[in-house]
Amino acid sequence: MQTLFDRQSAAFAQDSFPDLTARLDRLARLQALMEKHEAAMAQAISADFGQRSRHETLIAESFILLADIAHTVRHLKRWMKPRRVPTAIHFLPGSSHIIPQPLGVVGIISPWNYPLQLAMVPAVAALAAGNRVMIKPSELTPRFSDLLGEILAERFAPDECAVVTGDAEVAKAFSSLPFDHLFFTGSTAVGRHVGVAAAANLTPVTLELGGKSPAIVGADADLVAVAKKIAAGKLLNAGQTCIAPDYVLLPHASFDAFAHAYADAVAQLYPTLENNPDYTSIINPRHYARLKGLIDDARAQGARFFEINPGQEAASSEARKLRPTILSQVHDNMRVMQEEIFGPVLPVLGYGTLDEALHYVNSHPRPLALYWFSQDKAATARVLRETISGGVTVNDTLLHIVQANLPFGGVGPSGSGAYHGDYGFKLFSKEKPVFTQSRFSGSALLFPPYGARAEVMIRWMKKIL
Numbered sequence: 001m002q003t004l005f006d007r008q009s010a011a012f013a014q015d016s017f018p019d020l021t022a023r024l025d026r027l028a029r030l031q032a033l034m035e036k037h038e039a040a041m042a043q044a045i046s047a048d049f050g051q052r053s054r055h056e057t058l059i060a061e062s063f064i065l066l067a068d069i070a071h072t073v074r075h076l077k078r079w080m081k082p083r084r085v086p087t088a089i090h091f092l093p094g095s096s097h098i099i100p101q102p103l104g105v106v107g108i109i110s111p112w113n114y115p116l117q118l119a120m121v122p123a124v125a126a127l128a129a130g131n132r133v134m135i136k137p138s139e140l141t142p143r144f145s146d147l148l149g150e151i152l153a154e155r156f157a158p159d160e161c162a163v164v165t166g167d168a169e170v171a172k173a174f175s176s177l178p179f180d181h182l183f184f185t186g187s188t189a190v191g192r193h194v195g196v197a198a199a200a201n202l203t204p205v206t207l208e209l210g211g212k213s214p215a216i217v218g219a220d221a222d223l224v225a226v227a228k229k230i231a232a233g234k235l236l237n238a239g240q241t242c243i244a245p246d247y248v249l250l251p252h253a254s255f256d257a258f259a260h261a262y263a264d265a266v267a268q269l270y271p272t273l274e275n276n277p278d279y280t281s282i283i284n285p286r287h288y289a290r291l292k293g294l295i296d297d298a299r300a301q302g303a304r305f306f307e308i309n310p311g312q313e314a315a316s317s318e319a320r321k322l323r324p325t326i327l328s329q330v331h332d333n334m335r336v337m338q339e340e341i342f343g344p345v346l347p348v349l350g351y352g353t354l355d356e357a358l359h360y361v362n363s364h365p366r367p368l369a370l371y372w373f374s375q376d377k378a379a380t381a382r383v384l385r386e387t388i389s390g391g392v393t394v395n396d397t398l399l400h401i402v403q404a405n406l407p408f409g410g411v412g413p414s415g416s417g418a419y420h421g422d423y424g425f426k427l428f429s430k431e432k433p434v435f436t437q438s439r440f441s442g443s444a445l446l447f448p449p450y451g452a453r454a455e456v457m458i459r460w461m462k463k464i465l
Contacts, residue, residue: 001164005177008105008132011159017102018130020077026127027076029155031069034120037151038062041116041144048112048141050281050320056237061116064402068121071404071421072128079128079425082434090461093438100429102130104180109171109194111186112138112283113240113342118185118208119148123161125424126183133161136174140283172197179203181428185242187340188413206417206427209410210242210340213367215397216357216383217250217258218374226373227261230346231269233371233397235324238280239344240287243369243390245397246341247330249357252350259326259348263308266324272311273321282320282343291322291343294336298347303336304328354379358386366390368414371397390414 015022034041038058045061046052080100087096106126110119119137126133135152137145142165149163156162164174175182175194178201184194185208198205215230217223234245250258270279282288299305306326315323324344330337336347351357361370370389374380380394390410391400401408401420409418419427437443445457 001170001173001177004134004158004162004164005105005179007159008134008162011157012102012104012132016104020080023076023080023128023130024073026156026160027069027073027124030120030124030127030161031066033151033155034062034065034069037147041147041151044143044147045115045141048115048143049283051277052237052280053278055278056280057116060236061114064117065120065124067402068124068404068420072124072425075422076128076425079422087435089464091435091441091443093440095436095438097434097436099432099434100129100426101432103428103430104131106131106133106428107174107177107179107182108133108135109175109182109184109186110135110137111242112140113237113242115141115144116148122183122185122419122424125419126181126428127161129425129428131180131428132159134164134174134177134179135162136164136166136171139165139167139171176200181206183417183419184208191415206419207410207415208242208408208417208419209368209413209415210342211365211367211410211414212246212337212340213243213369213371213389214361215245215248215371216361216373217248217254218354218372218376218379219251219254220376221250221373223254223257224261224264227258228265228268229373229396230371231262231265231324234346235266235269235279235344236398238282238322240280240283240342241398243398243401244342245346245369245371246367247337247347247349249349249351249360252352255328255348255350259306259328262326262346263306266308267310270310270324272313273309273323274311274313274316274319276321279321282322285317285320287343288317288320288322291341291345294339294341294343295325295327295345298327298330298334298336301331301334303330303334303347354382358383361387366410366412366414368410369393369398369400388412 042054042057045057083098085096087094108122119135123133145165175197182198182203183206188209191207191209195205217226230245273279308324322344327347330347366388368390370392372383372394393400404421407418407423408420409415
């Protein structure tokens with residue numbers, strides 16, 4: 001791993017500002033590899049999960065990645081151009097501009113839940129910015145991780161873009177390398193360790209974490225339509241999505257109608273569960289047991305439990321197809337309201353006024369995403385103004401993440417830094433400020449020895465502020 005890092009560092013030193021042609025070539029090679037091996041990657045991911053919907057992989061991973069490459073290719077020439085910026089009037093006719101410069105070697109630590117998208121979308125931005133890239137994918141998806149390394153090796157030299165595989169100890173060593181930027185996607189707990197390891201090298205870090213993302217339902221919302229959108233967002237990848245709605249806040253009187261509408265929506269989306277190729281398995285037995293434990297803990301503390309099983313099938317722990325579940329009468333002492341759920345379990349809380357709902361959200365750690373359902377423009381403005389979250393989708397779920405012109409990232413405990421599109425290019429670039437002095441400059445008037453001339457100049461400069 002150290003040898004690979006040294007090779008990439010040496011290669012970058014030999015070509016520290018690759019031109020547009022070189023960067024577009026890297027992106028074209030990456031696009032060709034992703035298209036060529038799309039089916040094989042979907043199969044490997046499904047095998048790692050036990051069973052993962054092929055269409056979910058194609059939609060939520062392959063398509064997002066290919067769309068990101070296409071967007072980057074279209075705009076890269078403009079992103080790379082030096083940008084002229086205004087110069088303070090006191091220093092005219094000098095000029096100021098910004099040059100986006102590659103950083104060097106970028107490290108990417110990616111998670112298991114979307115192993116293709118969350119490894120390669122940051123890599124696209126890093127390569128577009130002119131960097132060398134090392135990727136450490138999750139050990140929980142070993143088939144895909146090994147395959148990704150083989151795929152990239154087909155068209156990329158190790159000193160351009162390479163994969164490092166291994167367990168948590170390898171990830172720990174990886175995060176201790178003196179990268180020029182380290183990008184981590186995963187849990188808040190692991191993110192703390194990554195941040196500490198990187199700090200020893202003063203390595204800049206982007207942390208894409210998680211948290212408990214609320215879905216707030218306004219009093220005027222169409223509960224049938226809202227329930228289906230929440231169900232679709234919650235059950236994509238069986239809830240193993242960092243921006244999945246983690247819990248629902250809705251008016252007290254709406255609970256029964258919402259619960260019925262949600263159960264109907266689940267039945268429409270997934271008429272069966274156990275042998276349904278559209279419904280994804282929980283990644284491994286440990287996570288399956290963790291989710292069952294969250295439900296059991298909530299029930300033991302008085303939560304009401306609604307398991308949704310449209311096909312009335314017997315559950316198989318080997319298949320790990322956890323039944324979509326609604327929990328009501330929950331409170332903050334329950335683990336399900338303390339931990340990011342990351343599964344098809346949906347707590348539902350009631351509120352009396354919008355003030356109460358906003359107070360509840362704001363009294364907890366800032367979430368990665370927030371969802372608001374209402375046609376009331378004044379209430380929508382309040383929610384957007386009075387809450388802080390990584391991103392927001394209004395009247396739907398998840399969709400802010402797929403907008404190429406919106407930054408994606410968390411805030412506070414849900415992460416730091418943002419990427420996607422131009423924001424990703426800037427993240428992995430040093431925006432170098434450059435001031436160019438004119439041949440005709442008055443700056444010498446401010447040189448010592450100081451005296452009456454300096455006093456006159458200072459008074460003049462203050463007047464034209």
